[in-house]
Amino acid sequence: MPRIQFLISATLGAASALALGAAPALAQDNSAESQFATFAPTNNPNNDGIDYSIWDEAMKNLVVSMGPSLRETAGRPDPSFGTRRQYGHVSRYRLEGTRLMFSFLDSDVIASFTEYRQDLERTADIVDIQALSRNEQLAYWINLHNVALIEQIANAWPVRQPREIMVGGVPLDDARFITVEGIALSPRDIREKIVFAHWNDPKVIYGFWRGEIGGPSIQREAFNADNVARLLDRGARDFVNSLRGTQKNGDTLEVSELFAEAAPYFFGNFDADLRAHLAQYADEDTAALLSATTDIRASVNEHDIADLAGGVREPTYQNIQNADGNQQSFRIPQSMAALLAQREQKFQRIIREGRTGTVTFSNIRLPGDLDETEVE
Incomplete structure (x- = not known):
């Protein structure tokens, strides 16, 4: 299976994201509805697996956690220095969930998202997806959905709300720009017609990132057969116990x-x-x-984009400093600097008040160990 090497920048440069042309959406043909039945899991799964290590690396580099919810509304931030205009995030939920660093992506990284989404699509021509274990299938559909969302939002950025994005004249969530086994799928199709239709446990809801602050967090690691149950439980606890x-x-x-x-x-x-x-x-x-x-x-x-910049390019920047006061060689928008400062204050408060969360250790698989709980 082809591999895509993500070109993750080692520094938080203030380069603009160069949008590529969005993939054309296929016609919303109702005759395709009956074809979704082909994605029903088989009763006799095999032992095949898919390696998502490249996507795992990308998530660790691109996702920023805002920490657990304190169930407190974040007040409206001050306007950027020297202007009355409000840049960045103003959402009352802006200190919850996770954020993607869309504003730092260059054209090579954005193009690699499209390549990786197409790579996952082609995987279904090599591997019998329906014959994989249920956890392996679930990880595939969640990763494909999230890769596709990130790809299209990166193409359209800057944008305040992902729901504003049109792909071939169709709203992003309903645009069938994903093709698996020759069948055109939208993000909504993957969620509802495949996963929701064939998995009984509602915790699958929390695997699907919607690109919005108000939705479940995107995890800082790729889903796979071994971690899918654990990551879904983590996402469920985060979302259920948050204001959003x-x-x-x-x-x-x-x-x-x-x-x-x-x-x-x-x-x-x-x-x-x-x-x-x-x-x-x-x-x-x-x-x-x-x-x-x-x-x-x-x-x-809350439909605002789950990024660090609030879906806009701010004209005012400030230098980032080390703890010893030395200036770094890059700058970030003032509103983003303010958001990250609020995040740091929140973390310090969590530590002071002893609200530190659960530490999860990765399982070490030994001979004879049982597999992780299957998500039904």
């Missing part, structure tokens, strides 16, 4: 609109089924919200 996942408004539990989107597949009795799901991952504070509310409403959203 659950909030209290009087007697009403306000939840993300993404839960309503997934309801036809996982939450038939929306109130009871969703509460049971949330309770699986709720920490003490979130469990108190569940106990203190009687109604539930899917009304929480």
Whole structure:
């Protein structure tokens, strides 16, 4: 299988992202609907696997974690120095989740995303995807979905909200620019017609990155058969226990609109089924919200892009300094510097107040060990 070498810059240069032409979307042909049944997992999986080490390296270089939610609204930041215009992120959720560094990507890196997405598509011509283990298949579909989203957002950047992006005249989420086994797929098709349709556990929701602050975090490692259950559990805990996942408004539990989107597949009795799901991952504070509310409403959203720059190129920059005060050889936008400073203050507070999170150790596979729990 071909390998794509990602050209990740070693320094946070302030180079602009050079957008490539977006891949044309194939016609939204309803006759393709019946073809999705071909992606149903087989009952007799083989032992084949796919290596995502290159994507794993990319994620470690491109993803910045904002840390666990403190369930506190981030106040509106001050305007950039010397201007009344507000650049960067103003979202009340801007200190939650993870961010991608789109503003630092050059044309070579952006092109490599397209190459890697096409590489994953071609993998299905070499490997029988449906005959892989369920965890192996799930990792494939999540990685392909997320690679495709990152590719198209990188092509369109700067953009304030991914939902504004059109691919061949079709909104990004519904554009069928992905082709697997000759079948044109959109990101929504992968989520709903393949994964949601064939996996019973609602935690699969948290593997799919939507490019928005209001959605699940993208992980700093690629999914694979060995880690998919662990990463989905991590994503579920992060999202369920965040403001963008659950909030209290009087007697009403306000939840993300993404839960309503997934309801036809996982939450038939929306109130009871969703509460049971949330309770699986709720920490003490979130469990108190569940106990203190009687109604539930899917009304929480944040469509702003989950990047560091707020989807804009800011004209004002500042130099970054070492702890000893020496200036570095690169600059970043003032609003980004302010966001990273707020992030650092949040981390220091977490340490001071003893709110440090769980440390997860990678499993060391020994002869005779059982495989990681399969996601059904």
